[in-house]
Amino acid sequence: MAPLDSAAPTSFAGLPLEALLPGLGALPPAQGVAAYRAWLAANPASPQRFAAWFNLGALLGQTGDRAAAMIAYRQALALKPDLHQAAVNLGLMLEAEGRPGEALALWGEALQPDAARTALLNQRGRLLETHKRYAEAERALHASLLTDADQPDVIQHWAHLRQKGCLWPLQGEGIPGLSAEALILRGGPLGALALTDDPDLQRCIGEAWIARKVPAAPERLSPARGYAHDRIRIGYLSSDFCRHAMGFLIVGLLEHHDRDRFEVFGYCSTPEDGSDLRRRIIAAFDHHVPIGHLSEEEAARRIRADEIDVLIDLNGLTAGARLGALRWKPAPVQATYLGYVGPVPLPELDWMLCDAVTVPPDQARHYAPRPLPIEGCYQANDGRDQALPAISRASEGLPENAFLLCCFNNFYKITPQVFAAWMAILRAAPHTVLWLTEDNATGIANLRREAAAAGIAADRLVFASRCDPLQYFARLGLADLFLDTFPYNAGTVASDALRMGLPIVTLAGRAFASRMATSLLTAVGATDGIATTLDDYVSKAVALATDPARHAAARQRLAGDAWVRSLGDTAGFAARMEAAYERIVLRP
Known part of the structure; x- marks a missing residue:
């Protein structure tokens, strides 16, 4: 026309x-x-x-x-x-x-x-x-x-x-x-981690989501037998190279890779946040490759052009994932790690990085892709020293003399059963106060209502406003005991609590997500905080809240350089991760 x-x-x-x-x-x-x-x-x-x-x-x-x-x-x-x-x-x-x-x-x-x-x-x-x-x-x-x-x-x-x-x-x-079973199957993979401790059910939910959202690619891009490179080319794929929990965990690993043996690529679809952490992450790559503007096929072809030996997906089934790119199989070996702590049943993924505590050998058959346990704890950490602000209970609006229980997990991880256990702890230890994060107004109103129904006074629940990372770390140092959630444990937050010398009580279950804190406590030698039943969880918490000597002993186990020698040993962790990469890399 x-x-x-x-x-x-x-x-x-x-x-x-x-x-x-x-x-x-x-x-x-x-x-x-x-x-x-x-x-x-x-x-x-x-x-x-x-x-x-x-x-x-x-x-x-x-x-x-x-x-x-x-x-x-x-x-x-x-x-x-x-x-x-x-x-x-x-x-x-x-x-x-x-x-x-x-x-x-x-x-x-x-x-x-x-x-x-x-x-x-x-x-x-x-x-x-x-x-x-x-x-x-x-x-x-x-x-x-x-x-x-x-x-x-x-x-x-x-x-x-x-x-x-x-x-x-x-x-x-x-x-x-819709039956209750149908609702669960359609509830989404992230919610599933906080809904069920059954890895088989988590895998089924993930499979249904992938089938609906991520169609197969028409071809495989990478050579099945791999490449012949002098250095192993590791590609990290993420939308969270910024002030995100994953970013805080991964930056130290990126900085400590042995450049004589590894060449590190970062495939980044992260929006710019202007943070110091993002600048650190980008500087830690040998090659920072922005792919946020690329289609899934274009991103996959860029990865293939770089001849990546091992591609590490850091999103899993979370927002921002580039699963469509992974379906083109742009690298001969593809693994998922850290971003999603459950089954990621994408056929083009070969491995799920974990450890022998988060996925015991007798549970490995329930997962897809195949679990690859690294030596020691699965979780990367940044061991750099931090200069924390000076704060006090008074400045944070907290009672000076109460025994301060805390949980800074997101509200979606709090289940009715866990909250009922917390209320039982508060009733059994009357001088305790529960400190939670100020996640959202709807959740706060509902938790206050549930606490009142359990006979707990309103002033025994305190909510911490959002703050910058350093103040958040300092706040953890004010608490006396961290109460973990179940079936979706704390991961980053649990490690942060241990770093600040804060004892944890966790409930260990079957699934990866319900064994994260167990792995962390095992690594630092504080296994007395691991419960195996909900009653045991309540008993351990009450004992720590009411027995000063027992609480002091738990504090002592985490004192000094306990975290630095274990979870904070970034160089040692990098070496263990590299050993895992060397086990799975393919060579013609």
């Missing part, structure tokens, strides 16, 4: 809109905009004007003229108030303009046919979730599922919202048409 002269709209008079559409596909967006404007000017009484305004809004959005696009969508809604697609798009643009309140109000008031109401409810739930308004988000998604229960992604978000908001029981009243 030839370029249109917007000054001559009369050529469109009486032209049905559907007759205009075939010629627009080959036009640049700007010319399409001119065509729609011309058609609208020439057809002031057409019943199809709502569709033309909607299409005009979409094209204006493509050209970057967001203000004009929003006007077009409003015109479409004025002509057809139940055009829910226009309400969705207009709301997304309001959100992009930094006007989330207007977007939520629009979606809440929009008219739509019953069959399409889920789109608005889902967008509303998504935006409410990003603002941590979890109770409202959960209600929106639940309403969507009552309209259409066959929405796996919505089920996953709804289930995880209930976990994050401590909305118990976790499955609520359920979803009509």
Whole structure:
């Protein structure tokens, strides 16, 4: 179709809109905009004007003229108030303009046919979730599922919202048409780690998620027998090379790799956060390769071009993962490590790095990919000294004389059973206070309500505001005992607690996620904090909280250089990890 002269709209008079559409596909967006404007000017009484305004809004959005696009969508809604697609798009643009309140109000008031109401409810739930308004988000998604229960992604978000908001029981009243088993299978892989201690069930949930979200690639890129390089080329793939828990753990390993034997590549899809940690991580790579702008195939082909010998995925089944790239098998050996502590049943992964405590030999058959235990503890750590700020219980709003129990895990890891155990500890040790992180308002309100129902006074639960990493470490030094969660243990936070000399009580289960703290306590020689039943967990915590000599002995085991000699020995850990890489690398 030839370029249109917007000054001559009369050529469109009486032209049905559907007759205009075939010629627009080959036009640049700007010319399409001119065509729609011309058609609208020439057809002031057409019943199809709502569709033309909607299409005009979409094209204006493509050209970057967001203000004009929003006007077009409003015109479409004025002509057809139940055009829910226009309400969705207009709301997304309001959100992009930094006007989330207007977007939520629009979606809440929009008219739509019953069959399409889920789109608005889902967008509303998504935006409410990003603002941590979890109770409202959960209600929106639940309403969507009552309209259409066959929405796996919505089920996953709804289930995880209930976990994050401590909305118990976790499955609520359920979803009509879906059994409890079906809800669990569709609940998503991250939530699964905090929902079940069964690695077989975790693997099934991961398989269902991968089958739905990550299709197989059409070809394998890497040679099956590997490469003949003088130095082993290690590639680390992550979206978390920044101030993220994984970034804090991995940076020391990257810095300590033996460059005589290894060449280190970082395939990075991490948004820039401007942090000192990110600069350290990037500087630790021999080759920093940004791939955030690349498609999955393009990222895979870039990795293949670099002839990586062993590719280490640091995301697993978490946000930002590049599983689609892994499916092209860009490296002859591919392993998953650290980011997701459970089965990652992607056929193109060869190994899951772990240790003999997190995955005992008799449990290895339940995992995919195949577990590769490294010598010692599985967890990388940064052993650098830290200059911590001077803080006190008074400055943090904490009682001076109470025995301070703490857990700085995210709320979604707190289960009803574990919280009930915490309440039993507080009842048995009346001089204790429980210090939790200020995760979200919905969760805080629900935990306070559960505590009150258990007979615990409101002032015995204290919530710590978010803070910078150094203040967070200093806060751990104020506590007396760390209470772990189950079935999803603390990982990074548990190591941080031990570094600050804080004793831990954990419950060891079957799955990797429920044995992380057990591995850490084993490494530092503090195995007396490992419980095997929930009753044992409560008993150990109460004994430490009520017996000063026992607590002092637990502190003494972690005093001095106990952490530095074990978990903080970054150079030693790097050597053990490199030995594992040398075991699995392929050579022609």
